[in-house]
Amino acid sequence: MRKMATTARIFILLSVWLLQSVVVVRSEYLVGYSQKTIKVLLSSPRPSRYAAISVNTKAKVVTGMSRSNSSAVSFSASYLGNLNRWSLRMGPELNQSSAEKTLCMSPEMEENSTETNDEEFILAETSTPRQDKDYIYTVVYSRTINGLEVDVVADWNTMFMISLNETIQTEIDPYSTKVFQFLPDEDYDKEEEIYLISLDSIRNNEKCMYVAINEPGCPWHDDIRTVQNSKLWSRMLKTGYFPISAAQFPNSFTVALVSLQNSSDCFSSGAKRSPEEHLKIVNIKVEKTLNSYWTPIFFSMFAILMTSVAFFFVWGGCWHAQLKNNEKRIQHRKRNDKGFRDSCERQRSHLITNGN
Numbered sequence: 001m002r003k004m005a006t007t008a009r010i011f012i013l014l015s016v017w018l019l020q021s022v023v024v025v026r027s028e029y030l031v032g033y034s035q036k037t038i039k040v041l042l043s044s045p046r047p048s049r050y051a052a053i054s055v056n057t058k059a060k061v062v063t064g065m066s067r068s069n070s071s072a073v074s075f076s077a078s079y080l081g082n083l084n085r086w087s088l089r090m091g092p093e094l095n096q097s098s099a100e101k102t103l104c105m106s107p108e109m110e111e112n113s114t115e116t117n118d119e120e121f122i123l124a125e126t127s128t129p130r131q132d133k134d135y136i137y138t139v140v141y142s143r144t145i146n147g148l149e150v151d152v153v154a155d156w157n158t159m160f161m162i163s164l165n166e167t168i169q170t171e172i173d174p175y176s177t178k179v180f181q182f183l184p185d186e187d188y189d190k191e192e193e194i195y196l197i198s199l200d201s202i203r204n205n206e207k208c209m210y211v212a213i214n215e216p217g218c219p220w221h222d223d224i225r226t227v228q229n230s231k232l233w234s235r236m237l238k239t240g241y242f243p244i245s246a247a248q249f250p251n252s253f254t255v256a257l258v259s260l261q262n263s264s265d266c267f268s269s270g271a272k273r274s275p276e277e278h279l280k281i282v283n284i285k286v287e288k289t290l291n292s293y294w295t296p297i298f299f300s301m302f303a304i305l306m307t308s309v310a311f312f313f314v315w316g317g318c319w320h321a322q323l324k325n326n327e328k329r330i331q332h333r334k335r336n337d338k339g340f341r342d343s344c345e346r347q348r349s350h351l352i353t354n355g356n
Helices: 002-021 107-113 294-336 338-355
Strands: 025-030 035-041 052-063 071-079 082-090 096-102 135-142 147-157 167-172 178-182 194-203 209-214 232-236 239-245 254-259 280-289
Touching: 025 035, 025 135, 035 147, 052 071, 052 082, 052 135, 071 147, 082 096, 096 178, 135 147, 167 178, 167 254, 194 209, 209 239, 232 239, 254 280, 294 338
Parallel strands: none
Antiparallel strands: 025 147, 035 135, 052 096, 052 147, 071 082, 071 135, 167 280, 178 254, 194 239, 194 280, 209 232, 209 254
């Protein structure tokens, strides 16, 4: 009996743990131009204090689709008082679309949320219920006359924080932007450290995207409409290198990757391009680099100078050896060639006469 009771307890504990770790997908049907709030279960416990929340959304036209029009659906969700918005669009060629959105986290609000369980949860534009740590409330707005089937799932994003010398591979498309926050070490900002953010596209090199770098805090500039408000931003195709000074970002920094719907901004007018593809796969890495180039420049100049001096001595030695070799050859010919010897003597006498 005791063994059976122990086995039953273990089974119950495993069942509870599995239920907590299961990712639950909520599916809802929206009639045209309607709004609905979806309560999505968030798996617990949180895998890491550095994990962020990612909301995956998928919308599909199920009724009333016309081949001549397009459908749009907008989403909004709030976490610790920070409002997040994103949208999906479905055209005549494709009646469904999906997106992934990482919910913005403010470091100050995140620290406060670990100290109290009574944080307020602002539910977009509809209501303000008390914060529920196990659920994410997502408001869905239909922008079309068509009926939509919407799937929403929330899970922890353990790749949000990027450490020094760590390489992370990520996928982006025009509807799924990605944000990463650098996890600084203890020496960060103690000296004038320089960090290099390197990005390398390993798929779809002709897809244009924005790279935006900002200080941690909300709102994030992870949307095509606001990305140019970032502290540092640039467009890239294949490879991008971004040197970052710790003095510019005293606490840390975030890196947002925003893909463009149309890549023409990265090409000159009339340039030949391959057919547009949405999915782009990128490797991102943060490394510490030199904060002063005086040392390598000095050693480079010293090496060049030493090489020049060595070349001068070698050239001088060769020239001197050649002079001695010429003198030996002249003396040898004088001994074996009487005509040449007499010619040299006459030339020498002529020089002496003219000299006097």
